[in-house]
Amino acid sequence: MLNYRQLHYFWVVAKTGSIARASEQLNLTPQTISGQISLFEQAYNIELFQRVGRQLELTESGRQTLSYAEQMFQIASELETVLRAQPEEQQIVFRVGVADMVPKSIVYRLLAPAMALDGVLRISCREDKLERLLGDLAIQRLDLVISDSPMPNHLDIKGFSQKLGECGLSFFADPALAARLSAGFPACLHNAPLLIPGQDTMLRSRLLRWLAEQHLQPRIIGEFDDSALMQAFGQSGSGLFVAPSVIAEEVCQRCAVQLIGQTDAVTEAFYAISVERKVKHPGIVAITESARHQLFQ
Template sequence: MNFNHLHYFHVVAQEGTLARAAKRLNITQPTLSGQLKQLEEHFGHKLFDRASGALRLNANGRKAFEVTQEMFRLSSRLDDIFPGRDAEPRVRLEVGIATTVGRSFAVERFITLFKSQRILTRVRQGDHEYLFHELLATGLDLLITDSLPHRRKERGTDCRKLSSPEFVVAGGRKFVSSLKEPTIEGLHGQPFIHYTSHSAYRFEIDQYLRQKRVEPRVVAEADDVYVIRDAIAANIGAGVLPRGVIEESKNSRQFQVLATLERKFEIYALFSKRDPSEEVLTALEILAGAGGSGPC
């Protein structure tokens, strides 16, 4: 075992796949796979669970990752103590955004970190459950999501409630023009692209529609706001979206807003409650300053 073995393991744990890790390390996937195999043989234990191309830290891997995190954190401090290289080291901040949260919601709030010469903020989007597992496995520093995981505090995470985006009921202009009435009431019996039962939005939207005494015909379900936006743009039916997701579209004029939901949906920032880094605390302050936040 040598330093490279541990460095390669550390990067794979952060990236989650051999492909992404190999690209970051500028080596081939077979070389990286071989190095991981040697390290696992050295310890006599598997460090990852392998499924569908993804590598997830198992219990042994999480123990090893705790050590390598400290190793490379100290290594970074040595670079700070003995400057002189052409480029100063940058601290990585790994941020995951659930697909049910519009990218613009987080991007607007992380723009200050994007400009930082000291912090390299890396944002990736994915399924909430997968990203939460990454947070638990310390592959993520922050998770922006609309759902609070079950028994999150017992699992070592804390959260900050963030200001919520405004949600609207919208349809493509061609679709809306076909309605007898271009209002929320005009959607009764009409095609509707809904969120799945796994989404925190589903229950609230159903409650809203019941209050309006409107029962649209659900023709498709998705948890990705951009899938729903594209379906609406194709005039398949109406749906509920964050207003910002419509406004960031290149062809925002092809949408017509039928109503604004009175109730705002909560967005949360999840993080490890055990010794959060300075970068995580900085990011939380930026998120809080974007419109108010508080404890969950």
């Protein structure tokens, strides 16, 4: 079984950079700390540090161990804060993972109802690739994952998808590029520079299929896994870009771009993925109710 005291000594040494500084912080002798770390290394037949000159540097095993130790002691610190709080001061930490292609404006609108629960929740939000987020969901590092696709069938992870809603797709361009588009929508897309979502998104295949059905061949000049980055390139005039129609007005105002056209033939859906089939978490309930009855009404 993992010796958490030894792991803690290692963590402090790695954070402070030396056994001497760690001994001052822990109020222990350097010999005690060094001996305990040696026992930890012997138990797993690894080396955590290597000496380079007069400095200690982490080995590859040390870096990997530190990554896990950081997360463990961060969670332990959060738990201690919760346990020491008075009942009326306690908050529920609501840990949300967001797939990187979900537009940030959509994320904010989805999470806002949970943040408005009179201080009951403290939201911890992290953005990453969907599969990594689902891995953290499986081991309960996350309470919820927001994605543009439901739970993938090929993953051996227990999770349940709730569709929050869907909407059509809007096309935008900066004013200079918009002025050069002579035809009406959607004909103006033909041979126009276009920025599209990356290969891992559900929207990409739907968009390309619709363009083919309309006999349109834009010049695809960029593919982006991050919707904010795609909008930044579009705002600079690199090409037309797309966003969910439900935030079209906000995109125009924030990015100073023009709405070129909209279609409901291509839709983008958003999902809440959790480990509970019947959702009880107050944050998830607030998100799903608001999404279905307000945002995607």
